[in-house]
Amino acid sequence: MSDLSIDIKISKVSESKIQSVDFNNLTFGKVFTDHMFVCNFVDGAWQTPEIKPYQPLTIDPSARVFHYGQAVFEGMKAFKDADDQIWLFRPEDNFNRINKSSHRMAIPEFPKAYFFEGLTQLLRMESDWIQKGKGNSLYIRPFVIATEPAISASPSNSYKFMIICSPAQSYYAGEVKVLFAEQFSRAADGGVGYAKAAGNYGAQFYPTSLAHAKGYQQIIWTDANTHEYLEEAGTMNIFFRVGDTLLTAPTSDRILDGITRKSVIQLAEDNGITVEVRRVSVAEIKEAAKNGSLKEIFGAGTAAVINPIAGFEHAGDAFELPKLENSYASFFKEKLMNIQYNLSEDPHGWRYGV
Structure with a gap:
């Protein structure tokens, strides 16, 4: 510039x-x-x-x-x-x-x-x-x-x-396991969830400390009205891989419009990976974990870029995720970092020279 x-x-x-x-x-x-x-x-x-x-x-x-x-x-x-x-x-x-x-x-x-x-x-x-x-x-x-x-x-x-x-x-967070929220909420309809307001993060610290006490590193928040739909984690947007399809919640006035999230969706489309941006229910993900079709959960954000999640718990049910050789998480992290460090082509013009 x-x-x-x-x-x-x-x-x-x-x-x-x-x-x-x-x-x-x-x-x-x-x-x-x-x-x-x-x-x-x-x-x-x-x-x-x-x-x-x-x-x-x-x-x-x-x-x-x-x-x-x-x-x-x-x-x-x-x-x-x-x-x-x-x-x-x-x-x-x-x-x-x-x-x-x-x-x-x-x-x-x-x-x-x-x-x-x-x-x-x-x-x-x-x-x-x-x-x-x-x-x-x-x-x-x-x-x-x-x-x-x-x-x-x-x-x-x-x-x-x-x-x-x-x-x-x-950034390496070690093995991350999460709780699906049952009681607390990150944001509500009509609120400031889509804004990077300081109070959004301060309000998460207490519920997250309760999760830490149970041996979990983060919470995946659910919708404030029913706690039936998965939305985002404390500092990351969340993706679920069911079969070979990637699922993530749509942005709204409750969910941050994450820049890494948008980039992952675009890279998936560029590489022929099916992405469904829609409401993702707790019941759907638990059922996928039970029948073996849930392959991955990972977070996307600036600090960690992509953060794989090793397991989750909800309502007393605990699930471990498989360890994959060629995970979507590692694929997207490599693609993103190659663009960020000027190691690959930048077809969407994301890189900005200082």
Whole structure:
């Protein structure tokens, strides 16, 4: 992308902290790069963006984000190929989604030129933090918070849009087993389930902790009305392979329009794999597990790309999934990562050079 005529104030660190980072032993989301992007919304307009040293914020205790949860975020990754070129994967989808999330939370939408020029400049400055090698990446977290110091229950008049970055290794969660939700819900009709609102994730932590206590790593949420239909997991959209057909729930105002999800559906169609985007019932999947036609369950999301699921439990019934030599999960992960790391053709134009 060519440079845009956007005025961004830039302040650089006097010395990088990169030498103190062990890139072979990274805990996901714990280490952050030298700089961050910041832009404030004041007096009805987004102000001049800044890139400055990563540092704590000074924020009033009465800032509305603390009291009414006006906060949305995105998750993205930057990749570096063998020639040191930096790539993003479908960033326009992330930009559109954070503004869709903002709109639902009564937060002013962020200008596209500010987003792309700010992100481009930030990634160029942090290029050394993006390690080469398949599996290595720079996780990118754009987010917006309400900053007006006022505790009356109404939308904020001021906001802070930020982008912070964290180096990441290949994500391996170990063997993942899940519970199908019977009581708790992630989202309801007419709610904010389709938005990446901070509260959606905070509300999941307690039910998920109950699942952990039973030896399960995640929950696959069911619909709030009947708990009969499977929707998505905590940080991933979910796919089921029954026979050779891939099933996944349709997006709605309860389900996040996942970018990895959309990519998997397209890659399946490209490679002659039948995909059915429809409601998937708990009873259907349990029956498929009993009769042997359920071959795989896997999650799709930015952090893990594709995360295979080894087994599930519902209403006291536990099921193990077969270990497959040539799984759909491994096939899609390979296809996606080859595009992300500029190792294969990109027929849909998903790759974005920085």
